[in-house]
Amino acid sequence: MATVAVYIDGFNLYFGMKAKFGRKHLWLDVVELARQLRPNDQVVVVRYFTAIVKNEPAAAQNQQDYLDALSAHNGALFELNLGRFKDRTIRGCYRCGSPYTCICGRPFKSYEEKETDVALGVTMVADAALGLADTTLLISADTDLVPALATVRRVKPQQAIILAMPPGNSRPSRRLTQIGGLGYFSINEPALRRSQLPQTVTDQSTGNTYVRPAKWS
Incomplete structure (x- = not known):
């Protein structure tokens, strides 16, 4: 069984899901998604990179509740990395x-x-250099991450690198595939459907409860 570290470009995944399926899968348990995508591997960490939206209070609250629910539900397996707008x-x-x-x-x-792309790239390279996992799984189709992926390949040539393409992306761009030795696949709807958080998530340490937004259905 291989070990896998997962890196998620939050907005890339969000916009892919929303464009393809609307809001019905947005209450997504990204740790369970990682397990669905790599059922024969051991997921050691899921690092999620995003930023809180500005000047949209209702959307920002929904986003914050979702991120808090992910943290409460998954504990140490889930790591949130926030950039800014x-x-x-x-x-x-x-x-x-x-x-x-x-x-x-x-x-x-x-x-x-x-800051999110830079943080994701730096973290991905550092984890590979430190030998955190056998496999790097990146959920994104963003070509801005090409330099980071190329650096992972350079510092750890034996590292398996796999791209999980958000919905709406059938294959990576040529800039990504030119790195060489990348595996890739598209995230399908059944995997998203099987990876939803419970309707209500309670943080056992604080007692706070987070409920799936009505419009995310």
């Missing part, structure tokens, strides 16, 4: 200099996710 300036028209505005007259605002 930074306000992004949208420059005006490059010809006339006028600011871009909505039809209602309000200026466009945008936010940029920061």
Whole structure:
């Protein structure tokens, strides 16, 4: 039995699931998903990388409840790594200099996710170098992680590297496959369906209870 360390690009997985299946699988137990994806391996850790959304209080609360439920349900097997969103300036028209505005007259605002890709890449390389597990399983289709994967291959040539592609991604891009020796597969709906958290999760240490949001069904 091989050991496997799992790294999840939270937003990449979220947007893939939402685009393909709507909200019905978002109450996802990512540790159970890892077990479903690698049933013959021993999952030693699932590291989840994301950031809390900005200026959407209801969505941010749902997200925080979900992350707390994951931690309460899975204990030390689940590790949360939070980045942040930074306000992004949208420059005006490059010809006339006028600011871009909505039809209602309000200026466009945008936010940029920061630190999560870097944190995921650095952690993945460090774990491989330290020999945490025989296999690196990355749940993402993001080509920004190519340098990190290439570094894992360089520092630990014998490390098995497998990409689990979020829904909507049938195969990795050429930039990813050029690393060489990567296994890959797409995450299917039955695996998501079998990997849902209980409707209600209670944190035994605090007594806090987390309930699946009504719209996530």
